[in-house]
Amino acid sequence: MHALTRTARMTGLFYLGMAITGVLGFLIVRPQLFAADDPDATLANLVTHGSLARADVVLELLMVVTQALTAVWFYRLFRTVDPVAAIGIAAFGLVNAVAGLVSAALRATAVQISTDPFGDAGATVHVLYLAGDNLWGVGALFFGLWLIPMGWCVLRSGWMPRVLGWTLVGGGAGYVLSAFVRYLAPDAYVLAEALAYPASAGEFWMVGYLLIRGVRRQSLNDAPPTVHAPAPVAG
Secondary structure, X not given: OOHHHHHHHHHHHHHHHHHHHHHHHHHHHHXXXXXXXXXXXXXXXXXXXXXXXXXXXXXXXXHHHHHHHHHHHHHHHHOOXXXXXXXXXXXXXXXXXXXXXXXXXXXXXXXXXXXXXXXXXXXXXXXXXXXXXXXXXXXXHHHHHOHHHHHHHHHHHOOOOHHHHHHHHXXXXXXXXXXXXXXXXXXXXXXXXXXXXXXXXXXXXXXXXXXXXXXXXXXXXXXXXXXXXXXXXXX
């Protein structure tokens, strides 16, 4: 297997891990724990489903790990295409990882308070979950920003379909805009969600392309050999 293809598929594998842990945590586990309009129910869920609450923290940590690795491997993949854009992908992706780390700490604190409550424990754990939600809400800025240089690298490299590149650029811009809509017009929730859909489509397309194709075969002959080839061994 060509080294460039191997790097692309490893990037896709980390990206897939990030997607899986994100879906499990946000769409499956979290709704079973957080009751948006009932702090006492949130506390009761954490107490009743303690193992699930701890698993939620672990999923968040796994997402942080896979997000960081994905960011670094994207830099490794695209650094010869456009170094500035590749650094942008890595930097914005690592900011996302830091946001996930803070969110995991907030959830871990909520779990700790549920097992050793003090004061108004229900209100406290509820505020911690709300803070985590808003952390991801404002973090949408960087989830969008990292897609824009990613799409640019797709367009510059020619290693993937150009439509994918434009989908990532447009989806990233929409994701950034959705963060502002969410707070400027709280009632426009449907619009904010709709602005993020192209980004999700582009990301899943990117994951699938990296895993299945890696890069276009005709691009392998043009890949810089000095970057992806193994380093020579001193004799």
